[in-house]
Structures are given as structure tokens and as C-alpha cells.
Amino acid sequence: MLLGCIADDSTGATDLAAVLVAEGMRTVQTIGVPDAGTDPGDVDALVVALKSRSIQPSAAVHQSLAALRYLQERGAKQILFKYCSTFDSTREGNIGPVAEALLEALGEEQTIVCPAYPTLNRSIFRGHLFVGDRLLSESGMEKHPLNPMTEPDLVRVMASQSRRKVGLVRYDTVRDGADAVRTRLGELRADGVAHVVTDVIYDEDLRILGEAAAGLKLVTGGSGIALGLPENFRRQGLLGRHEAGELPEVDGYEAVLAGSCSVATRGQVADFLNGRPGFKLDPQKLADGDGAVEEALAFAQERLKDGPLIIYATAEPGEVAAAQTVLGRERAGELVEAAMAKLATGLVERGVRRLVVAGGETSGSVVSALKVSALRIGQKIDPGVPATVSVGDRPLALALKSGNFGTPNFLSKAFGFMPGKRP
Template sequence: MAQALLGCIADDFTGATDLANMLVRGGMRTVQSIGVPAAGTKIEADALIVALKSRTIPAEDAVRQSLEALEWLRAQGCRQFIFKYCSTFDSTDKGNIGPVADALLEALNDDFTIACPAFPENGRTIFRGNLFVGDVLLNESGMENHPLTPMTDPNLVRVLQRQTKSKVGLIRYDTVMKGADAVRARIAELKKDGVRLAIADAISDADLFVLGDALGDLKLITGGSGIALGLPENYRAANLLAHAEDAGELPKIEGRSVVLAGSASKATNAQVAEWRASKPSFRVDPLALSRGEAVVDQALEFARSHGDETVLIYATSSPDDVKAVQKELGVEKAGQLVEDALAAIARQLRDAGVRKFVVAGGETSGAVVQALDVRSLRIGPQIDPGVPATQSIGANADDAPLALALKSGNFGTPDFFAKALKALDGVA
């Protein structure tokens, strides 16, 4: 296999698998690394994704980690790069989207890129620079209650401008609908006006294909997973890529399963409620954790008491409950307690023979894969839009692979957990 064409840097682990899912659907063999691999490590794939846990860390740390990832991807021979963040543009007024995009542009010695988190298949669309989630603006979608990155302004031009010293512009929908040549002309106009970052409107997959065509010559593209839709075709048109029909094939893994949920999003709350209506579940209480109660041991005993039956272990709560806990413990401590507990549970369940993990929530997924010592993932078929089945790639032949479904908190239908378990059981 030739060297990788596309190198991607994702600011969380579920976002990385979301992007990987899109590339596999486009016929690109894709491998996702958890963190930056050691210098000198070579991985063969059409697309490589470095998954970081950088969305909510200090901006200077996010920049440093992203530049380290870029250096490794460049060493793999990648010729184009994506900085991938959430389709709800999760960030604060201090970053981290703007600072990381600025730093990557500078490192690549380039002067322009776009920002387009649109993912129409999951209801994320952008019109006149405003981000919609389904039929409502971002700040009315529930994201205004996010415990770490509350999104209270739907206008992405304003949001991004508060994060960067670069001038931010807009590629409006009336330009995108005219086609790739019109987008390229608009980019030329924006660059003449000193714009370095531009929000791009998109309300359908067709718009994302137009943008993909227009962005073929950019060194850096930033956005959600949807922005990758049109890129594989660019590589095929340049005779750099053949469509891999088997890009998503994975071998079957035997063993027990568990579902772990830490996200407090509307989607995950619905998924937890759907499961709890008929299947066994155990709630991880952050206040009990803060009091030093043996919550981890209790969860493990609950799982053991159900034998081979799959259980849900969750910390998912309503926004009001989350706020009450954060008020008592503090935002950072509350989140860390839950992540550490679910990570410890995952590690001990693996040691007890569990081989299939469904995990809900970006921060939770990051904590779990690190606890499981997963270094890289082979990407399989789609379970729900933005969520593929994956398998761990061991450091050596003796490492038993794990099957994982890592889900962004906002993604998936109410019956996602059942669908994911079926997919992990039947991956072939």
C-alpha cells in the first residue's frame, strides 16, 4: 500500500471515529491512533487519524498536542490535513478551535482554511453562518446546557472570531449552491481581503461534496466529519486512490459485552432511558464517589451478578442534575470523578473477560480507551451516522483485540445501544 494521503487530527476520540466512519464509507482504508504514535512508527492506510483529548484542555496544550500530531502525520507522507472538531462546534470563547487552526496554518506555511462543522445526516446544518441542530439554532438545542462547553451563540463567524486573531469571513450558501468554481472564486476574494479563516455554509451532503471539490488544493481543512465527504473523490480523480470495497471489513470477536455511558446529552439520556426500560443497569453517582464510597466495586459486582448478560453502567443525568452536582463538587472534579470511575470499571471488566465495549460520550470514550491501553483502531462499518464499529490493533500478535463502539454524546437513535451490540457481535 502506498503512503497515506490524508492526515487528520481530531480533538476527541469519538469525533475521530466519526471522521473515520466517513472516510471508510468513501472507500479509504483508515486507521485511528489514540494519541500521537512514537516517532518512527509507520502505519499503512489511505487515511490516518490521530485522536487527541484536547477539546477542553487549556488552549496552549491543545496547540502543542496538535502540532505534535501534525509532525507525525507529515512524517507518514500525508499531503492534506483535516483538523476535526464537533459538529456542534464545541468550544469556548478562548478556544480551542481558533488557536489550533491558527497554529496548524502557520506550521504548514499556509494562509487560508475553512471551518465547516456541518453534518446534515445528523441534523447539523449551517446557513448564513448560523449553526442549526435539527430545526433549532445551536443555542436552543440543549447545547446551551453543555457542562464543559456551553454553546450560547449560534453564529459561528462571531464564535470563531472571539477565538482567533485571524480575520474570519463567510462562504455563504448562495455561493456554495453555484458550485465549486464559485467557491474557489469566493476563497480568492476572501484571501485578498485578509481573511485567513472562513465559515462555510452547508445544508446538505451535496453542499459538502461541492466544498470537497473546491478544497482539493488546500493544505488544511477544518470542520466536522461531513467535510471529508468529497475528499476521496479528489484523490481518485488524481489517480492517487482506488476505491476499497472492503475498507470496513473486520473479523468477528468473541466474548462478553458491556455498555458504559457518561454523556449528559439529550441523545444519550434517551438511549439510557430506552435501555433501562427493559434491561439491567447500574448508576454511578458522582456524589457517592466524592464521599469515597466503593462505587466501582459495586458496579463490578453488579456486572458479575448478571453473568453473560450485558449490563449498562452509566453516569448520565439530566442537565439540572448535572448542574447540581457541579455546583457542589465543581465542574472539573465532577467530570474527573466520573471519567476515572468508568475507566477503572472498563479496565477491570476487560481483565475479567469482557471483549466488547459500547461507550457513550467523548470524554468518557477517551478515558475508557486510555484505561484499556488501546493505541490504535481499525475502522469498520457504520452503526449509526457518525458512529462505526471499530477494533483495537494490538502492539503485538499476542494482544487480544477488543471490539468498540465509541459514540459522541449527541449521536445515535434511542435504540443505539442495542444496535451497537448487535453490530459488534456480528462484525464480519
Template sequence: MLVRAGLHTVQVIGVPEGPAPDADAVVVALKSRTTPAADAVRESLAALHWLRAAGARQFYFKYCSTFDSTPAGNIGPVAEALMAALDTDFTIACPAFPENGRTVFRGHLFVGDALLSDSGMREHPLTPMRDANLVRVLQAQSRGPVGLLRYDTVAQGPEAIHERMAALRGDGVRLAVADAIDNDDLRALAEACADLPLITAGSGVALGLPAAYAARGWLQPDAAAASLPAVGGAAAVLSGSCSTATNAQVLHWLQSGRPAFRVDALALAAGAPVADEALAWARERIAAAPVLIYATSAPQEVKAVQAALGTERAGQLVEHALARIAAGLGRLGVRRFVVAGGETSGAVVQALNVRTLRIGATIDPGVPWTQAEGRPLLLALKSGNFGSVDFFAKALTQVE
């Protein structure tokens, strides 16, 4: 979202030890969504400390556009810890991303035409979301009062938003869920919040920040910010997400007659050499065409595997296998990877020893191509619920 609005943006994997890369914006990627709340807070504060030392002017705690979390966190605890560290008493919470069908109206999160609680997120294997009322969800995770910045205020623009935020702050509200139903709402929120020390949101609000920064003279957006070098070599798709969207994308690939290999979690648990088998299978095919290696399963299959193995062990087995496969594919000459699933993406970049990603052009809303800094390696890291049904083929076509 920052790059498409003209900011040169780099993502670092984990908190770096050295200086900040040359960029307008730096994203510190943490695996904190599903870790214990205390660990998520500690990691987020470490990232904040590094970013402050690097000279960052504003901080943005980004979470998923489906706000998926648990009553224990981690959105509320991390937001409040960052607020305390920055000595600020107010910020917004807005996961809206209208281009991907995520809208917030009267404090309720919609996925398309359905409430979040009626969407596929209801059966998420790690963070099932069965309440669409974000004020209630966030209040359960937060110590301070949570309020609502309603759509009728947001629609009036930045000045009205400023006034309402001041009123909420005066009432003791520390976190305010902000309604947003289209990109104009996101831009208005970005302008109104550009001077706050901290914003918490999905990626959507970032769409309006570059213009707000430029208006303040902080930087000049660059239309070529998304440019990445061409990279040759083989291509592969790795899919560990079991979301509704990714299931449809895998099915589309299979129905198109493209080569695919399924990773069976129960076979992994039984000690079968699934990763070696997948790599042997891929070795015979990747020179001719991109391949898909997937552990994606329908919800009922996921439940059966979790019942047999336990949720945590099932996830770890699949992540470890896909990480091993990614490393092996790299040795086989794969230089363009499409990866489906947040947890899977984290495992893959770690296996490929990627520490810094330069962000490139958008494939579908919320999903760009990226380049491993200083290496001939391109990665498209896709949230499970994002992307069109033909996303895998579309992504690879862009970098042929």
C-alpha cells in the same frame, strides 16, 4: 466518513512514537477540545509534525459538529497554529453534518430545526454554546479575520467555491465559515478544498474527500474498507455523557428492562467503592446479557453535582470511575464495548491500553465500530449527541 467512502482508516490515540500504521488515512485522536488553548496548540502541532513525517499529503483538523468551544478556543488557536506551521494563509471552517441534523446556513449552526444556542448544547457542562453565529464565535477565538462562504455560492459547486475563496483570501480573510445544508454541499466543499494544505471541519466534509483524492490519482477507494473480524465474548455499555441524546438512549435501555447500574458522582466524592460495586454487579450478569453502567444524568442533576463538587472535580471523578470499571470489565471477559461520551471514550481507551483503532462499519451517522489493532476487542465510541434512541442495542446487535 472516510471509511464509508472507501478509505482504509486507522485512528491512533495520542501522538505515536513509531512509524505510521498501514492505512490510507490516519487520525490522531487528541484530548484537546477542553484543555487550555496553549496545550491544545502544542498537542496539535506535535500531531502535525508526526503526520508530516509519515508522508501525509493533506491535513484535516476535526472538531465537533456542534463547534463547542469557548471564547479562548480551542478551534481558532489550533487552526491558526496549524496554518502557520503549514505556511498557508486560508482555510474553511465547517462543522456541518446534515445526516445528524447539523447544518450551517448564513453562518449560523442549526441542530435539527433549532439554532445551536437553543439546543441542548446551551447547557453543556464543559463548553456551553449560547451563540449560533459561527463567524462571531470563531472570530472571538482568532487573531486573523474570519469570513463567510455563503450557501448560494456553495450551491453553485466547486468552481464557484474556488472563486469565492480566492476573493475572500484577497480581502485578507484567513478562516471562512462555510455554509452546508446537505451532503451535496459537503461534496462540493471537499472537491473545492482537496488541494488546500489544511481543512478544518467536523467529520462531514470528509465524506467527499475520497472521491476527490481518487480523481487526482492519489488512491483507489476500496468497497471493503469497513470490514472488521468477528469478536466473541461478553458485551457492555459505558455511558458518561449527559447530553440530551444520551439521556434518551439510557432511558430507552432502562425502559426496555435491560440490566443497568448507575454511578453516583456524589457517592464517589464521599469515598464509596462505586467502581467495585459496579464490577461485582456486572460479574453476576454479563454472561447472560449485555449490561449498561452509566453516570448519565439530566441537566438539573448535573448542575447540582457541579455546584457541590465543582465542574472539573465532578468530571474527573466520573471519568476515573468509568475507566476503572472498563479495565475491570475487560478482565471479566468483555470484548465488545459501547461507550457514550467523548471524555468517557478517551478515559476508557486509555484504561484498556488501546493505542490504535481500525475503523469499521457505521452504526449510526458519525459512529462506527472499531477494532483495537491486533486484539480481539471491539469498541463503538459515541459522541454524546450522536445516535438514535435505540443506539446501544442497535450497536450490539451488529456484532452479535
């Protein structure tokens, strides 16, 4: 194994794995840390998907260090800590605490911090994160139900989460190439800067940063930073170029589970509901027991044979705020994710084998409930979202979508990228 990756949620892990496959690395994604001694097979990169983005920082650190130990046991030469391209986090973490714990465990002094991916409309200039043409704090992420992002200056955000110094490599240095970036990293290291935010405007900038990061044991960022890492191994004669394997066909009923309340997912749910059946979950009703879940499954049972359907908790910001006022922010989120886990299990029991899931937290709950241990990565549906098939005796076709990703018709078209058919 050349590259060992630790991702803080399932959809981000799948996004990263898709980038690595496209760049010619044989890649497997696991759900959670595999048991010690588990052999992932003949792979160039392994992506360990955790569910650590929104938990307590100490728990996120514990999980991430467990993943690191497994990857080190498998011989990984470089570690990539992958988080969301919108830097989802709180003032306490979890990006800073995890990055510092990994640096300490690896005996390293410095890493880069780069959530940018211009293909997905995420760019960084003067240390400020933009979503499209808007600052992060004006992009809709300021209303995120779990991790509202109101500060676009990543140097400030990272400094609030970290004990070590934070610095910036500005775009004029990135533009001058990998050697210039390496020189600047050395200057910052001499000044005691451990976390270096990097400006990025174009995808090619990510390849420059990847080349500059060849000597770092730890790299942190979004999936885009992986664009430039495989070529470093080729320069060393350690990596060939491998074509992505085809996914096996999976036949069965089709369903969508949507827990994200992002702007993108709200539009995708509205598009899907234009002519297709849907059942909307109310978090306040979920607090009363499993009645709403049973009602949703009965709704699905009657309609699965007619084509894809959706069960969703996606709602407008005002509805989300109302539920959080009554239930509390954490409790409202926990109720939705627990319901999605039960729904996934119930749908599979009713013959669903082809499943699209919208939302990082939702995807983590779903794959955990379905006991998915690993995924094969297939064709890209949209940037950041490939089709996948679970590894095991009864495979499932899955598309795990981050809340902010995908074109407006993503939910409507995703099943067309999954080999197989409805009964």
C-alpha cells in the same frame, strides 16, 4: 498517505474514519500520537485521535502540533482538523487556537471552517449552526456540562477564539459550485481572512466544498467535510476505491459505559434500561473514593453472564447542575471520567470484550485506560458511529459514540453489529 487527520476526541475520530472508509479510503485510527517512526501500514488516510477538546488551549495546540509532525513525517498531502459538529468549545478555544497553530506550522494563509453534516442534522445558514430545526443555542447544547454553546453564529464564535480575520461563504455562493467557492475564497484571502465559515444545507454541498478545498493544505470541520476530499485525490490519479474490510470476531461479555448527559444519550440510556440491568454513578459519591466504582463492578460481576448491562453517569440537567455546584464543573467531570477509566479496566478483567461507550470524553478515558493504540473500522451502526475492533494481541470490540449521536435504540442494538458473541 494522502490525508492526515487530527481529531479532538475519540468518537469524533471514529466518526471521521467511518466516512473515509465509506468513501473508499483505506483508513486507520490511532489513539494518541504514535511514536516517531511507527509505520501505520499501507493506508490512504490516518486519523489521530486526541483528547484535546476540553483541555487548556495551550495543551491542545501542543498535542495537535505533535500529531501534525507525525502526519507530515508519513507524507500526508493534506491535513484535516476534525472537531465536533456542534462546534463544542469555549470562548478561548480550542478550535480557533489549534486551527491558527496548524496554519502557521503549514505556512498557510487560509482554511475553511465547516462543522456541518446534514445527514446528522447539522446545517449552517448565514453562518448560523442549526441542530435539526433549532439554532445551536436552543438545541440542548446550551446546557452542555463542559462546553455550553450559547452562540449559534459561528463567525462570532470563531472570531472570539482567533487572532486572524474570520469571514463567511454564503449559501448562494456554495450553490453556484466549486469554482464559485474558490473565487470567493480568493477574494477573502486578499482581504486577509484566514478562517472561512461555509454555509451547508445538503450533503451535496459538502462535496462541493471538498472539491473547492483541493488546493488547501489545511481543512477544518466535522466529519461531513471529508465526504468531498477523497475524490480530489482520485482526480489526481493518486487514489483507487477500496472496500471496507470485515472485522474479526470478538467473543466475550457485553457492557455499556455511558458518561454523556446529552439529550440523545439520556434517551438511549432510558431505552436500554427498559428490561436490562443498570448501575447509576453519583459524582458526589465518587468524590469519596473508589467505593462506588467497586460497588458498580460487583454489580456487574453478578450479572454479566445474563447479558448486556450498563453503568452510567448520565443524568438530567438539574442533577448535573447540583453536582457541579458542590464539586465544581471541572472536578465533577474529572471524577466521572476517572471512574469510567477504572470501570473499563475492571470490566475487561472480568471478561468483557464487547464494549459500547457513550460520550466523547468518556470514550477518550476508556481507550486510554485500556491502552488501545489503534482501531479497525467496520460496519456503520448509525450515522457517525461504526463498529470497531482494537488492534493488538487481545482485541476488543468497541463502539465509541459521541453523546449527541445515534438513534433512540442505539445502545440496545449496537452489539448486533459487532462480529462475535457472548460466552
